[in-house]
Amino acid sequence: MARALVTGAAGFIGSHLAERLLAGGWRVRGIDNFDPYYDRATKERNLAGPRSAEGFEWREADLASADLAPLLEGVDCVFHLAARPGVRLSWGEPFADYVRANLLATQRLLEGLAGRPGTRLVFASSSSVYGQGSTGENAESAPLRPISPYGVTKVAGEALVSAYHESHGLPAVMLRYFTVYGPRQRPDMAMNRFLRALLEEREIEIYGDGRQTRDFTYVADIVEATVSAAERGRPGGCYNLGGGTPASVLEVIEILARTTGRTPRRRFTAAQPGDPRATRADVSLARAELAFRPRVGLREGLERMAAWMEARSPSAIGGDQT
16 A cells, blocks of 8 residues: 655644545555644644544654654655645744745755655645736636735745756645635634634624635545545646635625524624735646546535534634634
């Protein structure tokens, strides 16, 4: 069986990916440094599934400082999802944390892989690399014009991966994720916040006018494409992964309100710097080369996420977020 290293395995997408790989017969070594961006208890719950599965090996480690040789030993593919997330918190002094987690850690991992030509890399990037975009719809060849420090680190991360591919022959594939949602979504992300507010009968805080749109992508579809990238991705290739169902924030809230049977109370606040007005992915390349076919539409995905959240106590929804 193939052995994978999943960085960021305690996170939202990383924990789903680890479970999918284990179910597909892979052996998985998961690592995470439990970055305090959000609470550790939530990440420990994310790990419950992988830890209960045969073939899972757990390491708590920080890629920016750990000895990487034993982490990479015997690994056929590295899925590099570990990163400091969040557009809004990347401004100002915290940017140093983003440089360490998103650039230094990535560069150290790439150095470790440079001497292992048989090991593939799948690097998780973000739609934030595009910034506003020209029309809201982006192909991989579109100019990269990030409008947040976080987006800048993802552009730089892609550049590092490309450099090691070109200069060291590292078989690497890059994926640009577009607004991923579903069970275990981070507590700071919109759908998690909206659902908590609805279920707890609080006001929903909306940044800007709520008419900004995103190409929402269900986590299971992202995970399937990520595994496909390891198996079929073109070395040096970069692929957009979007759900194909762009919707506005206000539309999402209406779907969640109908799904939960709650009446939303909205509170509009200032638009946040670094938030693009619209995102939309051109996924024709991923469709052709990765056989990417999103299967979960927005309404179904939101229903699944709401059912997951309603089944949990407030403390398990997203930790203590007061």
